[in-house]
Amino acid sequence: MTIAAKQILRGKIRHMLKTMSNEDRIYQSNIVTNYLLHHPKYQSSRSISIYVNMNTEISTRNIIQHAFQSQKHVFIPRYCSKSMTMVRVYSLDDLDSLPMTKWNIRQPNLDDHTREIATNNIDLIIVPGLGFTLDGSRLGHGKGYYDRYLNSLNGNFYTIGLAFREQI
Numbered sequence: 001m002t003i004a005a006k007q008i009l010r011g012k013i014r015h016m017l018k019t020m021s022n023e024d025r026i027y028q029s030n031i032v033t034n035y036l037l038h039h040p041k042y043q044s045s046r047s048i049s050i051y052v053n054m055n056t057e058i059s060t061r062n063i064i065q066h067a068f069q070s071q072k073h074v075f076i077p078r079y080c081s082k083s084m085t086m087v088r089v090y091s092l093d094d095l096d097s098l099p100m101t102k103w104n105i106r107q108p109n110l111d112d113h114t115r116e117i118a119t120n121n122i123d124l125i126i127v128p129g130l131g132f133t134l135d136g137s138r139l140g141h142g143k144g145y146y147d148r149y150l151n152s153l154n155g156n157f158y159t160i161g162l163a164f165r166e167q168i
Contacts, residue, residue, distance in 0.1 A: 010142060013130045016166045017056040028164045029059040036126070037066055041158045045123035047073035049086045052095070052105045057128050058162040065092055075118045077145070078107045084145040086118035120155030132163050 001009075036042050048067055053060045067074050068091055075086035079101070087108050089095045098106035108115055127146050131139035138161055140146055150159065 006139065006142070009139065010130050013139075013167060014056070017130075017164070020056075020164065020166065025059070025164070030062075032058050032162050032164075033062050036063060036160065036162065039160065041124055041160065045072060045158075047075065047118070047122050048124045048126060049075040049077075049118060049122045050126040051128045052076050052107065053128070054103055054105055058164060060126070060162070061092075063126070064089075064095065068092060075116075075122060076107065077149075078110070079145060080110050082144070082148075084149045086122065086149075087112075088116040088118070120153055120157075122153075122155065122157050125150070125157055125159045127159055127161050129161050129163065129167070131167050132161050134168065136161075 042048070050060050050064060050067070051057070052064075064074060073088060074090075075088050076095070077084050078087045089098075089108075095106060098108055101107050127138065127150075129138040129140050129146075138146075
């Protein structure tokens with residue numbers, strides 16, 4: 001797919017996501033959450049990386065809460081310029097105490113060097129995206145954060161993308 005075609009597709013998907021009702025977002029988020037919590041890869045994972053959702057994405061809050069209750073190590077993205085690292089959060093209160101970014105999501109400050117950074121110790125990486133194909137291909141938001149991050153890893157991990165039906 002050409003860069004121009006990707007931009008057109010991103011625009012169409014963004015428009016669909018902005019016009020979804022809050023009720024439909026909640027309904028579909030609950031279905032996706034239930035599916036993920038019963039997925040064997042999630043159940044067997046000890047450490048997960050998961051995005052903190054924007055308003056137009058599947059809600060990840062209940063997944064994060066369940067992960068803490070299940071004693072999983074939880075890592076969230078910290079975006080910096082053109083790179084991204086995964087940093088550990090320890091509870092929902094810890095997550096809720098983090099500052100908001102320009103994307104209206106929470107992440108640790110760039111000068112917070114006290115948090116554990118994930119290297120190759122993540123079992124499951126839950127990724128966002130604008131669009132997905134049934135065979136697992138992902139169309140990101142266009143900044144390349146996850147593409148670069150996933151390509152930099154050497155460990156044995158599994159990825160799952162969360163999507164509304166409109167994104168497939």
